[in-house]
Amino acid sequence: MSKMTYKGYHxxxxxxxxDGVFAGRLAGINxxxxxxxxxxxxLEEAFxxxxxxxxxxxxxxxxxxxxx
Numbered sequence: 001m002s003k004m005t006y007k008g009y010h011x012x013x014x015x016x017x018x019d020g021v022f023a024g025r026l027a028g029i030n031x032x033x034x035x036x037x038x039x040x041x042x043l044e045e046a047f048x049x050x051x052x053x054x055x056x057x058x059x060x061x062x063x064x065x066x067x068x
Contacts, residue, residue: 003027004044009051010068011035013043026050028068 004011004024013024016036022043026033033054035046058065 004047006048006051007055008067011047024050026054029066031066
């Protein structure tokens, strides 16, 4: 398992051999935010996109985003 960090958010990443993808999940918050990609560059992009989407969604519904 490896960790990634972006805008103060951390993600746990694992390789899913049955699906042939890297799967990640934001760590340290109760909201469930996941992402996946089939290569490392795509994984980093998907992670950044997931964080940005989470922050935008929280803002649009008037919720404070959780922080790790």
